[in-house]
Amino acid sequence: MSDTILNIENITKSFPRVVANKKVTFDIKKNAVHAILGENGAGKSTLVKILYGLLEPDQGNIKLNNKDFKVSSPAEARKQGIGMVFQHFSLFDSLSVKENLILGIDEKMSYSDLEDKLENISSRYNLPLDLDAPITALSAGEKQRVEIVRILLQDPQILIMDEPTSVLTPQEVESLFVTLNALVKEGRTILYITHKLEEVISICDTVTIMRSGEIVDTSSTSNQTAKTLATKMLGQKLEDLKTNYGHIKDEVNFEVKNISCEFNDPFLTDLKNISFQVRVGEIYGIAGVAGNGQSELMDILTGENINIKSGSITFDNKKIEKYGPQKRRDLSISFVPENRLGHSAVPELSLSENILLSQFPKNNFIKNGIILKNNVDDFANNVINEFKVITPGNDAKASSLSGGNLQKYVIGREISSKPKILIISHPTWGIDAGAEHSIRESLIELSQNGTSIIVISQDLDELIEITHKISVIYDGKLSKPFRTNEVEIEKLGLLMGGKNE
Amino acid sequence: MNSLFPSVVSRSQSSGLMNFFVPIISIVLTLITGSIIFILLGFDPVYALYTFFISPISSTYGISELFVKATPLALIAIGLSYCFKNNIYNIGAEGQLTMGAIFGGGIGILFHDTNAFWLLPLMIFAGAIGGALWGLIPAILKTKFNTNEILTSLMLVYVALFILDYLVVGPWKDPFGYSFPKSRPFSESGRMPLLFDGLRVHFGLIITLFLIFVSWFIFSKTIFGFQLKVSGYSSKAARYAGFNQTTLVFFAFAICGAFAGIAGLAEVSGPIGLLYRDISPNYGFTAIIVAFLGRLHPIGIIFASLVIALTYLGAEDAQLFLQIPSAVGFIFQGLVLFYLLGAELLINYKLTYKKLL
Numbered sequence: 001m002s003d004t005i006l007n008i009e010n011i012t013k014s015f016p017r018v019v020a021n022k023k024v025t026f027d028i029k030k031n032a033v034h035a036i037l038g039e040n041g042a043g044k045s046t047l048v049k050i051l052y053g054l055l056e057p058d059q060g061n062i063k064l065n066n067k068d069f070k071v072s073s074p075a076e077a078r079k080q081g082i083g084m085v086f087q088h089f090s091l092f093d094s095l096s097v098k099e100n101l102i103l104g105i106d107e108k109m110s111y112s113d114l115e116d117k118l119e120n121i122s123s124r125y126n127l128p129l130d131l132d133a134p135i136t137a138l139s140a141g142e143k144q145r146v147e148i149v150r151i152l153l154q155d156p157q158i159l160i161m162d163e164p165t166s167v168l169t170p171q172e173v174e175s176l177f178v179t180l181n182a183l184v185k186e187g188r189t190i191l192y193i194t195h196k197l198e199e200v201i202s203i204c205d206t207v208t209i210m211r212s213g214e215i216v217d218t219s220s221t222s223n224q225t226a227k228t229l230a231t232k233m234l235g236q237k238l239e240d241l242k243t244n245y246g247h248i249k250d251e252v253n254f255e256v257k258n259i260s261c262e263f264n265d266p267f268l269t270d271l272k273n274i275s276f277q278v279r280v281g282e283i284y285g286i287a288g289v290a291g292n293g294q295s296e297l298m299d300i301l302t303g304e305n306i307n308i309k310s311g312s313i314t315f316d317n318k319k320i321e322k323y324g325p326q327k328r329r330d331l332s333i334s335f336v337p338e339n340r341l342g343h344s345a346v347p348e349l350s351l352s353e354n355i356l357l358s359q360f361p362k363n364n365f366i367k368n369g370i371i372l373k374n375n376v377d378d379f380a381n382n383v384i385n386e387f388k389v390i391t392p393g394n395d396a397k398a399s400s401l402s403g404g405n406l407q408k409y410v411i412g413r414e415i416s417s418k419p420k421i422l423i424i425s426h427p428t429w430g431i432d433a434g435a436e437h438s439i440r441e442s443l444i445e446l447s448q449n450g451t452s453i454i455v456i457s458q459d460l461d462e463l464i465e466i467t468h469k470i471s472v473i474y475d476g477k478l479s480k481p482f483r484t485n486e487v488e489i490e491k492l493g494l495l496m497g498g499k500n501e
Numbered sequence: 502m503n504s505l506f507p508s509v510v511s512r513s514q515s516s517g518l519m520n521f522f523v524p525i526i527s528i529v530l531t532l533i534t535g536s537i538i539f540i541l542l543g544f545d546p547v548y549a550l551y552t553f554f555i556s557p558i559s560s561t562y563g564i565s566e567l568f569v570k571a572t573p574l575a576l577i578a579i580g581l582s583y584c585f586k587n588n589i590y591n592i593g594a595e596g597q598l599t600m601g602a603i604f605g606g607g608i609g610i611l612f613h614d615t616n617a618f619w620l621l622p623l624m625i626f627a628g629a630i631g632g633a634l635w636g637l638i639p640a641i642l643k644t645k646f647n648t649n650e651i652l653t654s655l656m657l658v659y660v661a662l663f664i665l666d667y668l669v670v671g672p673w674k675d676p677f678g679y680s681f682p683k684s685r686p687f688s689e690s691g692r693m694p695l696l697f698d699g700l701r702v703h704f705g706l707i708i709t710l711f712l713i714f715v716s717w718f719i720f721s722k723t724i725f726g727f728q729l730k731v732s733g734y735s736s737k738a739a740r741y742a743g744f745n746q747t748t749l750v751f752f753a754f755a756i757c758g759a760f761a762g763i764a765g766l767a768e769v770s771g772p773i774g775l776l777y778r779d780i781s782p783n784y785g786f787t788a789i790i791v792a793f794l795g796r797l798h799p800i801g802i803i804f805a806s807l808v809i810a811l812t813y814l815g816a817e818d819a820q821l822f823l824q825i826p827s828a829v830g831f832i833f834q835g836l837v838l839f840y841l842l843g844a845e846l847l848i849n850y851k852l853t854y855k856k857l858l
Contacts, residue, residue: 304740326743335741342735349734356727357742369723 005030005158005189006051006069011060013046019213020046024060026208026218028158033180033190035200035221037233038210039289039458039496044193047210048160051191052084053077064158083151084160087167088267089143091135097146098131104150114153121152125182126175140266141172148179159183160191165199166291167266177203195233195289197226197497211235230493234460245468245485247448249280254421254452259300259311259321269293269476271300274311276471276481278421283443283453285467285484287460289496293476294456295338298425301454302335303328315421329360334419336411338426338456340403344410347399351391351409352380354398360417379416387412388438404435411439421452428462440466460492474498507852519848524794524801527840528808534836544823552822553815553833563814565700569772570813572702573598573764573781575806576709577788579716580760582797583753586720588733591754593639593654594761595785596661597632601762602769603665604631606776609687609769610673616690624691625708625766632762633755635661640754644747650754658785669777683777693771705767712760717799729753761785782813790838809834 006028013021020043028034038044049055051062053071062069064080071077074084091100102114109117115131122128127145135143144164151159161180165173180190180203192204200207201221208218209232216232254277261271271293278284288294299305301313303325313321320328325335337343345354355376359365365376380394389409391401398406407428414422427443428436444466447453456473457463463470464484471481472495479495494500535553536546557563577594584591605628612620639653670682678685693703720726732739732749739746768780791809795801816830 302741303743324743325741329743337741339737343737343741346731346734346738349731353727356724357731357738359742366724369725371722371724371727373722 003030004028005065007061007063007066008047008051009061009063011047011050011057011062013050013055013057021050021057022213024210024213024215026215028189028191029206030189031184031187032205033184033192033203035192035194035204035207036210037194037197037200037207037229039195039233039460042210042233043213044210045162046213048084048162048191048193051077051082052160078151078154078156081155081157082160083154083156083158085144085147085151085162085164087163089147091143091146093136094134096132096134097129097138100135100146101131101150101153105153117153118149121149124186125152126178127152139169139172140167141169141175144168144172144176152183156188158189158191160193162193163195163291164192165194165196195497197229197233197494197499200224200229201226209233226494226497226499227490230497230499231490233497234489234493244448247450248282248468249450251280252277253280253316254278254454255314256301257312257314259297259313260309261296261300261305261307262309263296269296271296271308272476274473274476274478276478278452278454280452281447281450282469283447283455283467284481285463285470286454286456286473286478287463287470287492287496288458288473290458292473294425294458294473296476297473298335298337298423298456301423302337326359329358332360332418332420333423334358334360334414334417334421335423336414336425336427338429340406340410341399345398345406348397350395350397351384351389351401352377352394354409355380355383355413358413358417360419363417379413383409383412383416386416387442402431402435404431407431408435408439411442415442415446419451421454422446423454425456426458427455428459429457436462460489460496464489472496507854509846509850509852520796523841523844523848524796524805526844527794527837530840530844531833531836534840535833538829538832542825544825549819549823553819553829554811556822557811557814557818562700565697565702566814567807567810568702568706570810571806572705572709572771573768573784574788574791574809575802576705576712576764576767577761577785578791578795578802578806579709579713579799580757580764581788581792582716582720582799582802583729583756585792585797586726586733587729587749587753588736589643589750589753590651591636591639591654591757592651592789593636593656593658593785594757594788595781595783596654596658597635597758597761598765598768598781598785599658599661599665600635600758600765601628601632602765602776602780603661603668604628604762605766606684606687606769607673609691610684610776612691613685613688616688618690620688620690621693621770624687624770625763628762628766629759630762632758632760632765634758636754636758636761637751640751644750665776665780666778673776675775681777684775686775687770691770692774693767701772703767703771705764705771708763708767712763713799713803720799725752761788787834790834790841793841794837809837812837 004027009025011021011024024047036044046055050057053073053076056072069080071080127149129145129149164176168176184190194200201224204221206218207221209216211233257275259271259274263270269292274297276284300308303323306322306324308321312319315331315333341347356365365372377394384391384394387408389405391405401409411427427439443453455463455467467484469481470484470487472479472492474495475498532550536550539546539549558567577598581591581594605624608624608627635657638657639650642648642653643650669684673684675683675685693705696702696704696706728744728749731742732744732746736746764784769776773780787809791802791805795805812830812833816827819825819829820827
């Protein structure tokens with residue numbers, strides 16, 4: 001008897017510039033919780049989007065119960081018995097739970113039928129719901145329950161859960177696991193997408209590990225430990241490092257001390273007691289899987305958010321935690337946030353105009369409120385030449401540049417102002433290999449000339465290549481720093497998966 | 502088979518040339534639609550369009566009238582550009598205009614028997630202050646309480662109109678006015694000087710051209726103009742740059758209110774000469790169309806104000822010679838806005854028909 005419900009064979013899906021899934025092949029057993037584990041960008045989301053009919057594969061076959069399975073929309077996928085609970089909920093905030101559930105159903109159903117069905121589902125799977133409560137009044141866990149119930153109303157055989165615990169409190173996680181176990185007992189299959197090692201071991205039966213679009217391994221979780229999973233997830237990335245520590249001075253010029261910040265928003269991560277020190281000329285890396293507090297921390301480091309609950313930031317013996325971005329630039333602190341389009345640059349403006357987003361005291365761009373266009377243009381031309389930005393000229397719109405060129409331009413703009421410290425988030429995110437290389441080179445060169453750099457990145461390879469020290473952020477907490485040339489990759493992997501020892 | 506309804510898909514690159522042509526295309530489409538409406542009403546479209554768009558400006562007096570109407574439209578529209586560039590939707594210019602007329606006109610009534618060179622400048626200044634203060638109310642509500650400025654600025658229009666109503670039937674009623682709801686006339690030195698003998702075009706036109714020039718300078722040469730623009734494109738980028746967005750909101754509303762207030766004062770101290778109920782044929786609302794038709798650009802706004810001013814004149818002539826209600830002018834204004842927004846959408850997005858399986 002075949003107990004396989006889903007066969008995935010040779011699925012390949014490429015996007016411009018990246019192959020998200022390369023010949024992905026594995027089977028999913030019926031009546032089990034099957035985990036797909038991987039870093040960001042490993043190809044997990046692409047794969048489940050294909051299963052749910054949101055993307056079409058370039059090649060490959062999927063068989064559901066040994067029959068060919070091909071869907072082109074989520075509605076069709078649901079009809080065939082596959083349901084999905086997304087990480088971000090799609091509920092109407094102003095409507096009640098009942099109204100949201102009615103809206104999500106593909107076939108017609110009366111209110112009384114619905115209520116009967118709901119009562120049944122609620123009690124069977126530990127999913128209590130207040131039907132008349134408006135969605136706005138619900139916690140993240142309760143909203144997720146609504147989403148799960150909505151999918152269960154269609155009686156799916158396979159339930160895809162995308163990072164389901166990322167917005168939940170520990171208690172809510174417990175109760176979710178009870179629900180999942182009840183669903184499996186009933187004969188349903190759960191496909192569990194995650195990057196948390198602990199969860200894979202505690203509730204999943206089988207795990208498929210993906211890295212750079214490929215399947216690394218599919219195996220039972222029973223003989224795995226967090227450590228073996230971490231190694232497989234990250235691969236053997238440690239090569240001999242040529243990072244040079246010689247130029248770093250003993251003097252600490254940037255210190256973050258016990259920063260805590262609460263947001264009261266399930267989609268933001270509270271920061272918990274974050275401390276670290278950066279020395280002159282040092283590149284300090286902060287690793288971690290997306291959504292663990294990186295962007296929240298970045299906003300505090302740049303001064304875009306100065307509403308911290310406690311803690312301090314000291315730079316050159318000045319307390320700066322209450323300074324806005326411009327006041328920090330006045331002290332020669334420079335920053336590049338993750339998003340080029342609409343954050344560190346405005347796509348609708350020309351390259352020259354984009355220079356003005358980040359002004360330092362010695363730039364001499366403005367006199368009595370009037371823009372000195374010649375100075376700005378000269379600066380822009382300098383950046384273009386020095387950082388080999390490919391563009392027709394400084395009057396080209398930022399949106400006309402490729403991602404890599406625009407990133408080179410933005411980073412060049414910051415470096416050209418000779419900052420004392422550069423704080424940069426995901427410096428090579430979404431750009432081609434050539435630009436990636438030249439950006440990393442510029443950062444290393446900058447540090448050798450005495451600038452301290454803080455790099456926040458999900459790309460562990462990158463951090464290992466360029467940083468001197470590295471620590472990991474997980475759930476808003478920052479680990480202690482490790483010297484990059486001494487740390488074991490497994491150690492970082494465990495920390496990224498939330499496993500401290 | 503393709504689906505019946507198209508879906509809207511973003512174009513990766515919008516054409517710069519088309520951006521320039523949008524206003525022209527909108528006007529052409531408006532004329533075509535207008536002709537169809539005239540035909541349906543049983544008029545010869547050529548004659549109707551001639552009556553509407555050519556005959557009003559075929560005399561010196563007509564051209565002067567065109568400038569009289571275009572003056573407040575252009576002045577308010579350039580003020581609105583400060584808001585719209587910053588992505589603030591100030592719909593309440595009509596109220597700010599009314600408040601400017603009340604403040605400036607109040608000075609005129611107070612000094613109704615004074616003849617002095619300082620009177621008109623003082624009235625203009627008071628008009629600017631009145632408009633700016635009225636504009637700052639939605640700014641405060643927006644920045645402190647996060648209210649939607651579209652609603653608050655619009656509602657304040659009606660508040661301002663009722664205040665004017667109250668004043669002209671109450672405390673400011675002309676004691677020699679046979680109980681008509683109007684104020685005393687301003688003294689001669691409280692009136693906008695006429696530019697030419699026998700024509701109504703007045704000094705407000707010079708003020709408007711001057712403020713348009715100043716605005717052009719601010720938009721293109723100063724860091725303040727740059728900050729407005731960045732904040733309009735992306736508030737995140739503005740925050741990254743460290744621009745104070747609260748201050749920008751205040752400035753945009755205050756400047757827009759001041760310009761609308763001056764426009765209101767120029768109306769009452771120019772062609773009208775006193776305060777009464779209907780000082781503005783919706784200039785404050787129509788200027789929104791002018792601002793967008795002119796692509797928020799100073800030169801564009803000058804041309805757009807002339808085009809829209811023509812619809813006011815054309816409506817009067819149409820009523821006179823074709824016996825069509827003058828509301829047809831509003832139809833033309835509506836059509837221009839409709840085609841403008843439609844063309845704008847199609848520049849940035851395209852329609853595609855999804856394949857159904």
